[in-house]
Amino acid sequence: MKLLRFGPKGAEKPGLLDAKGAIRNLSGVIDDLTGELLGDEALDRLRRLDTASLPLVDGQPRIGACVGQVGKFVCIGLNYADHAAESGMELPQEPVIFFKATSAIIGPNDTVEIPRGSVKTDWEVELGVVIGKEAKYLSEAEALNHVAGYCVINDISERDFQLHRSGQWVKGKSADTFGPIGPWLVTRDEVPDPQDLQLYLEVNGQRFQNGSTRTMHFGVATVISHLSQFMSLQQGDVISTGTPPGVGMGQNPPTYLKPGDRMELGIKGLGVQRQNVVKG
Template sequence: MKLIRFGEKNDERPGVIDSNGKIRDLSSYFQDYDKAFFLSDGLEKIKRLNYKSAPVIDEPVRIAPPIANVGKFICVGLNYADHAAESGMDVPDEPVLFMKATSSIVGPNDAVVLPPDSEKSDWEVELGVIIGKEAKYVSEEDAMDYVAGFCLINDLSERTYQLEKGGQWCKGKGCDTFAPMGPFMATADEVKEPNNLHIWLEVNGEIKQNGNTNTMVFTVPFLVHYISQFMSLQPGDVISTGTPPGVGLGMTPPQYLKEGDEMRLGIEGLGEQVQKVERYKK
């Protein structure tokens, strides 16, 4: 299944994409796709639901992030060896983890708004993992039992904030609008090989990133297992699994986003995003 949320900000509704690619409105069955949805066995309820009779959304609508009220947004740094190299950093012996502010989450086609003084904002296409039930000290072998599904994420980064202002990476990762998610969550049964998906991003029509999740240093099952040793993963939590090479930081000379740019990105089986770049006006 492909679960989708749609509607204007603060008025989003849950839906599903049917076999004809149409959005079906499920708001009469479910309040939203959030922690409570997963805890109440919502995925199984949708599977049993004859949603072919649910209303079709024919008019153009804003596509929202596929999950509401994300509890934790956990990111994995340097998880592609070639991206670590272009960043001038060593491939880590263990996953590098950091948090991204949940207030950075926006819809897949919402505008990306650069901070007023941003000079080094960068793109990062990533595979997102959505947790479906509490995972605490789980084994790598059992890890996929805790995954509800997958989605596309653009993990934007302000490199000055991230790398030149001391402390942890969260300063450069948590800016408002720096985490477009969606357009939908594909349930785990639809993504047979999460570690073998084409992943790409272009800026102004020029391909910048063009890779495959099979070059990840640490696989999805290992990451779920690993992170669960340090914190419990709750339903609706999101793990962003790292980016392939081709970010602006790694180019010679470096290239960064500017007002008026357009990003387009996608992952095999998980749809596409398009974002216009704006600058915050004080």
């Protein structure tokens, strides 16, 4: 299934994308795509619905983040060998973990704001993983069974804040609008191998990132298992698994976002995001 949330910010309703690409309203069935409603039993109930009987959503509503009320927004850094090389950093021996503030989360096509004082706002297309079952001290063999589904994430980053303003990476990752998620939550049964997905990102029609999850340093199962040794992962938590090469920081000369730019990014089978960039 392809699940989504639509409507004004803060008042999104749950929806389902039908076989013809139309949005069906799920608000008569569930309140939202959050927490326990992302578990296996809840998703199985949605699969058994007669999709054609669900109300059709007219027009082209705003699409919100495909998960509501996210508890943790966990990210993995330097998880593609070629991205680590372009960043001038060595591959880590264990996954590099950092957090984005959940207040950074926006819809996949919402406007991205360059924060005040920014000089190096950058892009990163990433595979997102949404947890559907509490995960604690998991083995790698168990890990993927705790996934509700997958989505597209743009891990927008301010490199000067991230690397030169002291402390950890969080301050360069957490500005408002720095976490577009969606458009869809694609349930794990439709993604048989999360290590075989093509990713891309373009700015103003120029392709900068063009990669595959096959080149991840730590695969999705390894990432989930590793995280679960240090914290429990709850239903509705989101993990952003790292970016392939082609970020602005890695260009020669470095290239960063500016007001008026337009980004397009996507992952095969998981949908496409499009964001206009404005001054914050």
